[in-house]
Amino acid sequence: MKRLVVLGGGESGVGTALLGKAKGYEVFVSDKGKIAQKYKEVLVSNDIDWEEEKHTEALILNANVVMKSPGIPEKVEIVQKLFQKEIPVISEIEFASAFTKANLIGITGSNGKTTTATWVDYVLENAGVNVALAGNIGDSFAKAVLKNQADFYVLELSSFQLDGIEDFKPHIAVLTNITPDHLDRYNYKYENYIASKFRIIKNQTENDYFIYDADNPTIAEWIEKFDVKAKKLPLTFQKKVKEGAYADEQNIVVRIVDNEFIMAREDLALKGEHNTKNAMAASTVAQLLKIKKQIIRESMGSFQGVEHRLERVLKINNVQYINDSKATNINATYYALESVSAETIWIVGGVDKGNKYEELLPLVNEKVKAVICLGVDNARIKEVFGNCVENFVETQSMKEAVQLAYQLGKSGDTVLLSPACASFDLFENYEDRGRQFKNNVRDL
Known part of the structure; x- marks a missing residue:
């Protein structure tokens, strides 16, 4: 029986484990972090062996094939050891x-x-x-x-x-x-x-x-x-x-x-x-x-569009709130700012992936009246935009960011969540970030 080892116990990992088991593989799932409860329940109910918060080499390096979840970089030690042993490491796709x-x-x-x-x-x-x-x-x-x-x-x-x-x-x-x-x-x-x-x-x-x-x-x-x-x-x-x-x-x-x-x-x-x-x-x-x-x-x-992509949430006191949480890079945020014609209060920040924020300067100068930073490290954003706007504030929670935006908003303005960054410093993922934004807007 061929042995399939799955690195990462999320959506792609558990899906692969289930398909592998159905196709006759001996399956083992290993996650360096914690596996979410809903995925643990699926693994247990399907009698699939798993471990969390560790990678046990003896149980991984005997694989015939390894499916590596997309979030795991190739440079991590266990993946490098698999390469050295010439064990195929493939994606779920x-x-x-x-x-x-x-x-x-x-x-x-x-x-x-x-x-x-x-x-x-x-x-x-x-x-x-x-x-x-x-x-x-x-x-x-x-x-x-x-x-x-x-x-x-x-x-x-x-x-x-x-x-x-x-x-x-x-x-x-x-x-x-x-x-x-x-x-x-x-x-x-x-x-x-x-x-x-x-x-x-x-x-x-x-x-x-x-x-x-x-x-x-x-x-x-x-x-x-x-x-x-x-x-x-x-x-x-x-x-x-x-x-x-x-x-x-x-x-x-x-x-x-x-x-x-x-x-x-x-x-x-x-x-x-x-x-x-x-x-x-x-x-x-x-x-x-x-x-x-x-x-x-x-x-x-x-077609109605996609949740978290330039999604119009609510208009409150004639201020339009837009959820563009899916904008995890500069180019996506460029599109978002370009598509807004009103004076904008921009909520930005998160995990920076090597962003060149300068590309946004013309649009920020033209449209943005306030920048609300939502991230653990906002130094680069402050360096680029700190002098462009009259209001530049830093926050550590979505609730605080939305309340600040509400205070700054005047009739005819737009509040745009378009972070240009990944979300993993304060949120589970961009969906979690977008839903928190929408829930806090609805609570205003």
């Missing part, structure tokens, strides 16, 4: 993909991947396709493969998940954009992170499709350096394309072979240039899969 013959749609990018993946899933659901959304969102891919024999999987993929693939191959790959992110995990080398994102096309053939933002300078520069075998379908605002999607002032146009889909930009459900690109990506996938144009049009016009 790689492990699960071996057990399904479904059509895979993989979506990655520094920003926009959750919105695009959710939008693609929404179109396919509306078309009556047997589809499941998984990966970096909702259920783990492994759990989805185990419980749901879908015909299509729409997978949101992080760079960490792509780092651990060998044979994984999506039939349709989407790369929404690339901007510096997670550089702390890539030795502060942008090119390492770029290469990681491009791994999504590593195993594609000429029978597959690669949809990408041709206006993104990094992608435009690097696409020539990779061996792209798949059929390329660019998304662009800059020129008309024979195949792919383009947009002019009025419309988005998607062309696949001789088939054309046209829709007015003003009819798209989500506003902002970046969401127009997300809509172009989602409708290109739908066109490839020959979804009826009427269904694509309705789905592009009625």
Whole structure:
């Protein structure tokens, strides 16, 4: 019996353990931290061996294959020892993909991947396709493969998940954009992170499709350096394309072979240039899969967006509160500030991943009247923005941040939570951060 060791007892780890057990592996789960109670209960009820707050080498280094959860860096000691012993260390995406013959749609990018993946899933659901959304969102891919024999999987993929693939191959790959992110995990080398994102096309053939933002300078520069075998379908605002999607002032146009889909930009459900690109990506996938144009049009016009991504929470005393907790990097916060037209009270901060805050200075100077820092270490934020605004305050709790924002807000203002940072210093994750924000706003 082959031995599968799972490092990390979270969503992807427990999903892999369940799938591994169902496929006849001897399974052991090891987590250096504490395993959440809900996951412990799943492991116990399925008779899967586990340990927490330690990695016992004798129980790990005898594995035939190891699934490493995406949050664990390769540089940790136990992973290095596995490499030395030449034991395969893969991601959950790689492990699960071996057990399904479904059509895979993989979506990655520094920003926009959750919105695009959710939008693609929404179109396919509306078309009556047997589809499941998984990966970096909702259920783990492994759990989805185990419980749901879908015909299509729409997978949101992080760079960490792509780092651990060998044979994984999506039939349709989407790369929404690339901007510096997670550089702390890539030795502060942008090119390492770029290469990681491009791994999504590593195993594609000429029978597959690669949809990408041709206006993104990094992608435009690097696409020539990779061996792209798949059929390329660019998304662009800059020129008309024979195949792919383009947009002019009025419309988005998607062309696949001789088939054309046209829709007015003003009819798209989500506003902002970046969401127009997300809509172009989602409708290109739908066109490839020959979804009826009427269904694509309705789905592009009625999609509600994603929780924690520019989510309008409440208007109180004519002050709009917006939850953009999912903005964990500079580029995402740039989009958020760009999309707001009112005077803004900006809640920012968390775990800095090597951020270049200076890129936000023009927008902050133009729109932001107060900065509320929400993080353990705010030195860099203070250094860059301390002199730009009349009010610069530091807080250690969401309740305090929201109450301060309420005091500073005047009729017509916007309060924007768009942290540009990871959340792990004060919160469990960005969802926890966003929900705390919403709950505190509702309590005002």
